[in-house]
Amino acid sequence: MKIAVASGKGGTGKTTVAVNLALSLGNVQLLDCDVEEPDCQHFLDLNLEDVEVVKSFLPVIDAEKCNLCGRCAELCHWNAIVVTPQKATVFPELCHGCGLCARACPQGAISEKGKVIGKIQRGKSGEVEFYQGVLTVGEPLSPPVIRAVKKKAKEDRITIIDAPPGNACPAVATVEETDFCILVTEPTPFGLHDLKFSIRMVNELGVPHAVIVNRAGIGDNRVEDYCEREGIPILMSIPNDRKIAHLYSQGIPFVKKMPEWKDKFVMLYDKIIRIMEEVA
Amino acid sequence: MKQLTVISGKGGTGKTTITAAFASLAKNAIFADCDCDAPDLQLILKPEVLEKEEYIGSATAIREVDCSKCGKCREVCRFDAIDEEMRIIETKCEGCGACAFVCPEGAIEMKKRVTGTVYRSRTRFGPMIHAELRIGEEASGKLVSHVRKKAQELANDGDLIIIDGSPGIGCPVIASITGVDAVLVVAEPTVTGLYDMERVLKVAEHFGIPASVCINKHDINEEKTKEIETFCRTRGVPVLGKLPYDDVATKAMINGQTVIEYSNSELSRELKKVWEKVELFLRAGG
Numbered sequence: 001m002k003i004a005v006a007s008g009k010g011g012t013g014k015t016t017v018a019v020n021l022a023l024s025l026g027n028v029q030l031l032d033c034d035v036e037e038p039d040c041q042h043f044l045d046l047n048l049e050d051v052e053v054v055k056s057f058l059p060v061i062d063a064e065k066c067n068l069c070g071r072c073a074e075l076c077h078w079n080a081i082v083v084t085p086q087k088a089t090v091f092p093e094l095c096h097g098c099g100l101c102a103r104a105c106p107q108g109a110i111s112e113k114g115k116v117i118g119k120i121q122r123g124k125s126g127e128v129e130f131y132q133g134v135l136t137v138g139e140p141l142s143p144p145v146i147r148a149v150k151k152k153a154k155e156d157r158i159t160i161i162d163a164p165p166g167n168a169c170p171a172v173a174t175v176e177e178t179d180f181c182i183l184v185t186e187p188t189p190f191g192l193h194d195l196k197f198s199i200r201m202v203n204e205l206g207v208p209h210a211v212i213v214n215r216a217g218i219g220d221n222r223v224e225d226y227c228e229r230e231g232i233p234i235l236m237s238i239p240n241d242r243k244i245a246h247l248y249s250q251g252i253p254f255v256k257k258m259p260e261w262k263d264k265f266v267m268l269y270d271k272i273i274r275i276m277e278e279v280a
Numbered sequence: 281m282k283q284l285t286v287i288s289g290k291g292g293t294g295k296t297t298i299t300a301a302f303a304s305l306a307k308n309a310i311f312a313d314c315d316c317d318a319p320d321l322q323l324i325l326k327p328e329v330l331e332k333e334e335y336i337g338s339a340t341a342i343r344e345v346d347c348s349k350c351g352k353c354r355e356v357c358r359f360d361a362i363d364e365e366m367r368i369i370e371t372k373c374e375g376c377g378a379c380a381f382v383c384p385e386g387a388i389e390m391k392k393r394v395t396g397t398v399y400r401s402r403t404r405f406g407p408m409i410h411a412e413l414r415i416g417e418e419a420s421g422k423l424v425s426h427v428r429k430k431a432q433e434l435a436n437d438g439d440l441i442i443i444d445g446s447p448g449i450g451c452p453v454i455a456s457i458t459g460v461d462a463v464l465v466v467a468e469p470t471v472t473g474l475y476d477m478e479r480v481l482k483v484a485e486h487f488g489i490p491a492s493v494c495i496n497k498h499d500i501n502e503e504k505t506k507e508i509e510t511f512c513r514t515r516g517v518p519v520l521g522k523l524p525y526d527d528v529a530t531k532a533m534i535n536g537q538t539v540i541e542y543s544n545s546e547l548s549r550e551l552k553k554v555w556e557k558v559e560l561f562l563r564a565g566g
Contacts, residue, residue, distance in 0.1 A: 010291010010447035036448035098376030138486040140451035169418040249501035251471035
């Protein structure tokens, strides 16, 4: 059972929801797939250990064999190789590591070397088994790291997955092939605008979903009205509470200091199960 | 022409609110919304679209004819985009074309696809280029570069391009900062805000872009604000200002106005001070 926690807009409370839900349920896996900025770790007591490196490939051009024909540059979908009459140059920050250039080079002048683009770390916080991906600074490509984190999900366990913000490929790589997606938003024009994009994403991926409204009371009622109109269930509203915000700023999951919320998160899980049964 | 990108690492720290306030204050500016999968700047700047263009930034492998299912395509695909039945999973396909290249039967074709829409607009503050990425598309970095190129085409000598960036440190962020004159990182005083700011500052350093910081909602945790200031001092990154938490930011947003237009609050006054320092920072070459 894989539950993703996603949001079109950044900073709406994905990590807050993912961590507090995991801690309330107890015996679960928590995967942080926001590999560009993995933040769940700051809310958990952990001894993190590196368990895996994630590699991509980079072409290496042998200048002796290269006759500057330009076939590689012509085929590269990302313009990561530029061939001038003098030399062929690889731009590593554009390369996606697909390997086509090496395969296609008529001179056999291109080989590939592995390059580390991120790592997977593991830790345990109470009963929660935690994995996170960390994208290496300066590397552009997060989906391969995200997919490597997701491979740590065990089929027989409840797995909560913290997604990166947005609706582009990193969010899709996280949310696809999950059983349910919680979309966290805030009741502001930005929150609503980005929620609409997220709804389109989960619909396209065919993932059952519902909404959590965070910082309820800060803006207007348009998110609630929209969800009602579209028949999208709102699972929970978390108030715009200074205490919650302050606990967040210190890296303290609010269920630890406000235990009444633990039951609410357990009930949230029950609601998700019920929605999934209805969908099935 | 100069270029400034507003980024944050962590999402929701106030990039767009601050960029919109700058729009109110800047002279001879062009605005580029490079947060293409959550483009919110338009909700405040209310662009009037003058020109619309479909952006073809990617391709997908399509297998239209039956094949012998030899499996060569699956073998070479590095993105797990071909399943055991040799069906191509569109959402995973990156469009590299390796499968089409190796297919001995020529059964796979690479079809170009529209990955987004780019708009050239006018706003009450100046010209604006913005875009919308099709849901789930890769190539958001390419789209960002395209938006920036279009903005540069509009710019004259003394103009400033103000770029609203996306959260994170990956491909769209890198595309939004390469070659700009300065970045402004909007940080918030939380454990995660500090960690995320450190990572995005490292990215700026990695690509050799002069960076500055503005602390938003500094009063939600003064201790963390000090930590950010200390960190920036040791790294030689200037902190150009500290903005107070104020719900006028949300109220202005609901009204479709910049904070500067909406009220003459302490937040507006502090934003003006930050903007003056940003201008100095840009003039000094970062």
